[in-house]
Ligand SMILES: Cc1cc2nc3c(=O)[nH]c(=O)nc-3n(C[C@H](O)[C@H](O)[C@H](O)COP(=O)(O)O)c2cc1C
């Protein structure tokens with residue numbers, strides 16, 4: 001019985017098929033796993049390692065480099081508040097202080113109820129809406145202290161469930177096609193909503209990497 | 218005012234609510250550039266881009282056509298699009314990814330055709346969830362429409378495009394780190410030489426890495442001709458360019474402007490652009506091209522947004538982001554925050570960057586909080602000298618990538634332009650702006 005859901009395993013294999021080398025799918029699959037658990041659980045890391053053909057240590061070693069991949073549990077909502085220069089010039093540190101007080105935690109930690117993680121983020125490329133933040137990757141800008149409080153309430157009450165997906169759901173749109181260019185074989189398009197069918201058999205032994213050349217004729 | 222009437226090349230659809238949809242795209246000439254490109258030979262397409270003299274929009278300003286011509290001959294060539302956009306105060310690609318994803322895809326397929334790429338990857342910063350969704354959706358539609366995939370638009374050319382999400386690391390904007398990340402590894406910049414991915418790139422194969430905005434210019438260039446593009450701008454700064462304006466201005470936003478025709482004064486003060494400084498305050502300084510760039514003072518505000526002119530004056534247009542500091546802004550605090558950014562984002566491979574960045578951040582923070590010493594101003598410059606010997610412009614490099622040598626810019630600017638202000642922090646034991 002695998003830890004990752006059948007659907008995620010199937011999607012992971014679809015991802016592997018998109019790249020000339022399976023390991024390239026490592027980070028996208030980590031995002032998928034976080035969509036299930038919120039963070040990268042050791043069980044998930046082992047299964048990702050199997051799927052892309054590397055050791056679990058290599059998955060962890062790669063994932064731990066990246067800010068968006070969590071190797072420890074985080075809150076249901078990760079609030080990443082930008083304090084970089086454009087936001088700082090628009091009061092981001094004052095907003096961060098307000099956030100720390102309101103949530104009663106320091107930036108970089110999670111509320112005891114597991115609801116919110118507050119982070120001091122670097123520029124999130126939304127500087128025209130300074131001061132701004134992201135909740136699970138979704139933007140909220142030009143925030144006053146009052147707006148921040150309303151945002152917390154809305155998140156707590158589930159008013160934003162449609163807007164802010166569970167943590168780790170980077171992309172709610174699925175790629176509907178596989179690779180077409182090679183041999184002119186079009187992969188069957190798949191509707192977005194339906195769960196993916198059977199997981200494809202893993203044709204690679206763990207540790208083995210496959211190199212396929214895809215060139216024009 | 219001198220804001221020219223140049224055509225909107227990459228933001229022509231932004232005004233439409235549904236600018237991201239295939240319907241709007243097709244109704245406004247979408248995929249015509251690709252259709253035309255496919256009726257030409259790959260060499261003719263590349264020649265058109267050479268004529269346009271399109272400079273890369275990712276920061277280094279390298280001519281795109283020349284980059285393509287440097288590709289090592291090989292069976293397999295890759296195209297990688299850099300959508301990592303993490304340079305502080307840079308938010309132009311964010312706009313293009315969310316608001317005109319088909320234009321990007323059209324540009325990508327045109328470039329893939331010109332260099333005969335085996336496959337193309339669009340690397341999008343992991344924080345841009347909506348951008349990733351929009352481009353993924355557009356890509357699904359483009360496959361269905363026949364603009365990507367097998368026998369594109371009825372031609373014999375086939376190529377696949379894959380959207381690849383990043384996972385949060387500024388350094389992955391550096392092209393060799395991006396390739397490492399795309400290979401599923403930590404984003405460590407590669408040791409140079411080889412200097413260019415065009416020689417050794419993704420999986421060791423020759424690879425072109427181009428910025429999102431660079432790619433988004435291609436449909437217009439092919440449709441209207443490279444000469445029409447080159448007719449805009451001045452000298453080597455051709456076409457239009459996106460400028461992201463932020464900081465202490467009334468109207469922070471992205472503006473598409475003809476290259477080299479507009480001045481920083483226009484950008485900051487013109488009613489149709491930045492619309493002046495907040496609360497009518499006075500301009501103190503501005504950062505002309507991303508936080509890696511040395512700052513300019515109010516006396517340089519009449520300079521044009523021209524890559525050569527800004528370069529000669531000792532800074533760069535870089536990523537096209539302009540940050541405005543006004544009289545209420547503390548120069549020391551600004552330099553500290555920029556340094557903190559670089560220190561946090563250092564990948565840690567090189568000692569001067571990893572350690573030096575941290576020391577600089579700590580000294581600046583202490584000084585900002587009134588606990589600095591006068592001789593530490595020289596110490597700051599000394600550490601900067603270890604990162605970029607001579608602390609000159611363009612910086613000398615002691616590290617694997619230029620992140621390290623970018624750290625001194627803001628510190629040296631603050632010290633050179635606002636030494637008195639730093640001394641007040643030291644002497645009065647507090648920040649005069651608090
Ligand atoms: C530390 C660092 C960060 C960079 N970040 C980006 C980025 O976010 N986006 C980008 O297009 N280029 C970035 N670059 C520049 C790329 O290395 C590369 O020059 C560029 O993507 C080439 O595309 P262009 O020729 O179309 O400009 C960065 C460079 C460095 C050294």
Ligand code: SF4
Nearest residue numbers: 566567570616618621
């Ligand atoms: S200069 Fe800094 S970011 Fe660049 S490779 Fe060295 S340690 Fe990494």
Ligand code: FES
Nearest residue numbers: 082087123124127
């Ligand atoms: S500085 Fe905060 S989003 Fe760019």
